[in-house]
Amino acid sequence: MTDVKSDKTASGWSRRDVLKGASVGAVGAATPMFFTKNAWAEEAIGNYPVKGSEVVFGFNVPQTGAYADEGADELRAYKLAVKHLNGGGGMLDTLKPSKLTGNGVLGKKVTYVTGDTQTNADASRTSARRMIERDKVIMVTGGSSSGIAIAQQYLCHELGIIFMCGLTHSNDTTGKDKRRYGFRHFFNAHMTGKALAPVLSNEYGSDRRAFHLTADYNWGHTQQQSMQQFTEAEGWSTAGNILTPLKTTDFSQYLAQVMNSDADVLVLNHYGANMVNSLTNAVNFGMRDMQKNGKNLEIVVPLYSRLMAAGAGSANIDGVLGTSGWNWSLQDDGSKAFVDSFVAEYGFPPSQAAHTCYVQTLLYANACEMAGTFYPPAVIKALEDFEFTGAGNGSTLYRGADHQCIKSMLVMQGNSPSARTSDFDYLKVVQEVDRETANYDPSIFPGELGPYKPA
Amino acid sequence: MFDLSINAFFMQLLTGLQIGSIYVLIALGLTLIFGTLGVVNFAHGALYLVAIYLAVSISDAFGFGLALVLVPAILFVLGLAMERGLIQYFYNRPHTDQILVTFGLAIVIQELLKWIFGANNVPFAIPQWGNGIIMMHEWFPFLEGFVVYPKWRMILVVVSIVTVAAVFALLHLTTFGLVIRAGMRDPEMLKFLGVNINRRFMIVFGLGAMIAGIAGVFGGPVTQVSPEVGMHLLVPSFLVVVIGGMGSLGGAVLAGILIGMAQSFTAHDINLSTIIVYLITVIVLLVRPRGLLGAKGVFE
Incomplete structure (x- = not known):
C-alpha cells in the first residue's frame, strides 16, 4: 500500500490519458480538413444545409411592369439552365473549367420557384424573402434593374443567401453597394464609358459638346457620370444634364431644352421603355437630321438591348451607337451552344438578359460542385477569382475584390431597315472590346464586401 | 441651365401647348362624364390605352386613315357598352365605390393589353403627311436663327382645338347640349318634365370615350404605345x-x-x-x- 495519489481508473486509464487520447483523436480526425481547400466549419447559414434529394433555386424576375418582356426572356433562360443542369447540354459542354455533369448539383436534382419583382424594389424584396423563407431556396437570382438588384443583394447578404444578379448595369452594384453574397456577371456603366468613348471620339471627332438626358435613378446617375468622365477624357465637353422621371413617356419638354443648347451630341442615359420613348421623340423632333456647331447632331444610347431596339424600330436606331454585354450573333462555342439550345427550345434567339441569367445559374451550380458543398462561404470562395471560358465572352474573371465579372464586351450600332436580314438583327457588332480594355481598378469605387458569414 | 432667350421661351411655350393638348383631350372626356353622370371614371386612362393600341394595330394593317375613322367609332360603342354593362350600376353608389371599380377595370384592361401586345413599346409610325418638322423661324420672324418643331405635335394641338370647339358647339348650340347642360344642373327636374336623361347621359359617356379615341389616334405617336x-x-x-x-x-x-x-x-x-x-x-x-x-x- 502506498499513499501516492493515483488518478488511474479501474480500467487502467488516468484522466490525463483520456484527455491526451481525446486530443490526439480530435486532431487526427480533423487532419484531412487542414489540408483540404475551402474547408469550413459548416454551421447552418441561410437555407444551408440542403435537406432531401432536391435543391431549390429562386428566380426573381419582373413578370409585370416596364421590364416584363425582359423578365420573360430571363425566365426562359433560367428554365433552360435548370434543364441543362439536370440533363446536360447547352453551355455544360463548353464551360471550362467545369465540374457540372448534367446530373443535378452535388447529386441533387435542381428545381426552382419563381417570383415577380414587378420592377419595384419593395416588391422584389418581398418576393425574394418569400422564396427564401417559405420555399427554402439556396440561391436567388434575377432582376432587370439596378435598384432592384441592389435591394435584393442587401437582403440576401443579410439572410446568408447568395444572390446572382441578373441584368444590372449600375456601377454601384459592384461598387459602393457591393456585398459578399452578391455576384454580377453583366458589365457595368464604367465599362460602357471606357469602351464607348474612344469609339465615339473616333466616329464623331474629339471636339464635341454633349447634352445628357438621364433616368432619375441609381443606374442612370452612374451611367451619366461614367459617360461624362470618359467622353471628357476624349476632349468632349458637357453642355448639360437633365434628370428625367423614370415613368416619363413624352420627353418633349426635355428635348426642347437640348435643342435650345449648343450641344451637338445627345446622350440618352435611358434604358427599356424610357430609351425607346426618348429616342423616338428625338427622331420626331428631327434631331437626327439636325446640324449644330456645323456638325451633324448625333444621338448615343450607352446601353443597348435587342428588345429596346425592336421597340424603337430600325428606322429610328439606324446608325446609333451603344454597348451590349453579349449578342446572339457571336460565333464562339459557348454562345453557339446557348443560342442553339435556346432556339430549339423557344424558336427565337435569346437576349443579353437571358444570356447573363443563364450563365449566372451555371456558374453558381459549378461553384457548388467545385466547393463540394452548398455551404455559402465555401461557394463564395469558389466563385471569387474564378477564371473560366466557354460562356460567351472569351476568357472571363469573376473578380474576388468586388464580385464583378471582367470580360470582353460589345460596341453595337443600330441596323438600318434595309440591312436587317431577320426579325432579330436590329443591332450589329461594331467592335468587340477585349477584357483588358474593359478592365479597371476595383478600388476606384468605395464600398466593402462584408464578411463571409452574415452577422 | 434655365435659358430665357426668345427661341428657348418660344420652344417651351410650344411644348407646353402640346403637352397641355393631350391633357385637355383626356380631361375633356373625364370632365364630361363627371359633369353629367357624376361618375369618377378612373378607367378613362385605360380607354385612352385601348385607343392607342387599336390605332397602332389598325394603322399598321390598313393605314392611318381607317384608324382615324374606326378608333373613335369603336371607342364610342365601347363607352356605351361600359356604361350599360357596368357604370350604370354605380350611379347611386359612393364615389369611393366608383373609384374602386373603375380603377380595377383600368388595371384589368392594362394587364390584358400587356398580355396581348407585350410590355415593350409598340412603334407607332406617324403617317407620311404628318412626318417632318415645321420651320418655325419662317413663320415667326422674331425668332433668332433656326427654330423647328415636329409637324405632328402641331397637328395634335390643332386637333385638340377642333375637338374642344366641337364639344362646345354640341353642348351650347344644339338641343341635345341644352338638355345635357340642364341635366347637369338638375336631373330630377328633367325627369319630371318627361325627358329621358339617362339615355342622353349614356350617349355622353360614349362621347367621352370617343374623345379618348381621338386622343389615342393623334396622341399615340407622342405619348408612345406601352401599357403604362x-x-x-x-x-x-x-x-x-x-x-x-x-x-x-x-x-x-x-x-x-x-x-x-x-x-x-x-x-x-x-x-x-x-x-x-x-x-x-x-x-x-x-x-x-x-x-x-x-x-x-x-x-x-
Missing part, C-alpha cells in the same frame, strides 16, 4: 379636371394648358417639375375651392 401610358396620364388629367373645376369644359382647357406650360417651363429641374402640378393644385384649391372655372351648384 394610361396610368401615367390619368393622374395629371384628373388634376386638370380638379384645377379647372369639376364638370367645367372651359376649366379643363384652361387647366390643361396651365399644367402643360408648368411642366414645360420647369423641365430643367426634376425636383420642381415633379411637384409643380401638385403645387398648382394646392394653390388653386386654396384660392378657388371650386377650381378655376367651377360653377356654383355643380356637384356641391
Whole structure:
C-alpha cells in the first residue's frame, strides 16, 4: 500500500490519458480538413444545409411592369439552365473549367420557384424573402434593374443567401453597394464609358459638346457620370444634364431644352421603355437630321438591348451607337451552344438578359460542385477569382475584390431597315472590346464586401 | 441651365401647348362624364390605352386613315357598352365605390393589353403627311436663327382645338347640349318634365370615350404605345379636371394648358417639375375651392 495519489481508473486509464487520447483523436480526425481547400466549419447559414434529394433555386424576375418582356426572356433562360443542369447540354459542354455533369448539383436534382419583382424594389424584396423563407431556396437570382438588384443583394447578404444578379448595369452594384453574397456577371456603366468613348471620339471627332438626358435613378446617375468622365477624357465637353422621371413617356419638354443648347451630341442615359420613348421623340423632333456647331447632331444610347431596339424600330436606331454585354450573333462555342439550345427550345434567339441569367445559374451550380458543398462561404470562395471560358465572352474573371465579372464586351450600332436580314438583327457588332480594355481598378469605387458569414 | 432667350421661351411655350393638348383631350372626356353622370371614371386612362393600341394595330394593317375613322367609332360603342354593362350600376353608389371599380377595370384592361401586345413599346409610325418638322423661324420672324418643331405635335394641338370647339358647339348650340347642360344642373327636374336623361347621359359617356379615341389616334405617336401610358396620364388629367373645376369644359382647357406650360417651363429641374402640378393644385384649391372655372351648384 502506498499513499501516492493515483488518478488511474479501474480500467487502467488516468484522466490525463483520456484527455491526451481525446486530443490526439480530435486532431487526427480533423487532419484531412487542414489540408483540404475551402474547408469550413459548416454551421447552418441561410437555407444551408440542403435537406432531401432536391435543391431549390429562386428566380426573381419582373413578370409585370416596364421590364416584363425582359423578365420573360430571363425566365426562359433560367428554365433552360435548370434543364441543362439536370440533363446536360447547352453551355455544360463548353464551360471550362467545369465540374457540372448534367446530373443535378452535388447529386441533387435542381428545381426552382419563381417570383415577380414587378420592377419595384419593395416588391422584389418581398418576393425574394418569400422564396427564401417559405420555399427554402439556396440561391436567388434575377432582376432587370439596378435598384432592384441592389435591394435584393442587401437582403440576401443579410439572410446568408447568395444572390446572382441578373441584368444590372449600375456601377454601384459592384461598387459602393457591393456585398459578399452578391455576384454580377453583366458589365457595368464604367465599362460602357471606357469602351464607348474612344469609339465615339473616333466616329464623331474629339471636339464635341454633349447634352445628357438621364433616368432619375441609381443606374442612370452612374451611367451619366461614367459617360461624362470618359467622353471628357476624349476632349468632349458637357453642355448639360437633365434628370428625367423614370415613368416619363413624352420627353418633349426635355428635348426642347437640348435643342435650345449648343450641344451637338445627345446622350440618352435611358434604358427599356424610357430609351425607346426618348429616342423616338428625338427622331420626331428631327434631331437626327439636325446640324449644330456645323456638325451633324448625333444621338448615343450607352446601353443597348435587342428588345429596346425592336421597340424603337430600325428606322429610328439606324446608325446609333451603344454597348451590349453579349449578342446572339457571336460565333464562339459557348454562345453557339446557348443560342442553339435556346432556339430549339423557344424558336427565337435569346437576349443579353437571358444570356447573363443563364450563365449566372451555371456558374453558381459549378461553384457548388467545385466547393463540394452548398455551404455559402465555401461557394463564395469558389466563385471569387474564378477564371473560366466557354460562356460567351472569351476568357472571363469573376473578380474576388468586388464580385464583378471582367470580360470582353460589345460596341453595337443600330441596323438600318434595309440591312436587317431577320426579325432579330436590329443591332450589329461594331467592335468587340477585349477584357483588358474593359478592365479597371476595383478600388476606384468605395464600398466593402462584408464578411463571409452574415452577422 | 434655365435659358430665357426668345427661341428657348418660344420652344417651351410650344411644348407646353402640346403637352397641355393631350391633357385637355383626356380631361375633356373625364370632365364630361363627371359633369353629367357624376361618375369618377378612373378607367378613362385605360380607354385612352385601348385607343392607342387599336390605332397602332389598325394603322399598321390598313393605314392611318381607317384608324382615324374606326378608333373613335369603336371607342364610342365601347363607352356605351361600359356604361350599360357596368357604370350604370354605380350611379347611386359612393364615389369611393366608383373609384374602386373603375380603377380595377383600368388595371384589368392594362394587364390584358400587356398580355396581348407585350410590355415593350409598340412603334407607332406617324403617317407620311404628318412626318417632318415645321420651320418655325419662317413663320415667326422674331425668332433668332433656326427654330423647328415636329409637324405632328402641331397637328395634335390643332386637333385638340377642333375637338374642344366641337364639344362646345354640341353642348351650347344644339338641343341635345341644352338638355345635357340642364341635366347637369338638375336631373330630377328633367325627369319630371318627361325627358329621358339617362339615355342622353349614356350617349355622353360614349362621347367621352370617343374623345379618348381621338386622343389615342393623334396622341399615340407622342405619348408612345406601352401599357403604362394610361396610368401615367390619368393622374395629371384628373388634376386638370380638379384645377379647372369639376364638370367645367372651359376649366379643363384652361387647366390643361396651365399644367402643360408648368411642366414645360420647369423641365430643367426634376425636383420642381415633379411637384409643380401638385403645387398648382394646392394653390388653386386654396384660392378657388371650386377650381378655376367651377360653377356654383355643380356637384356641391
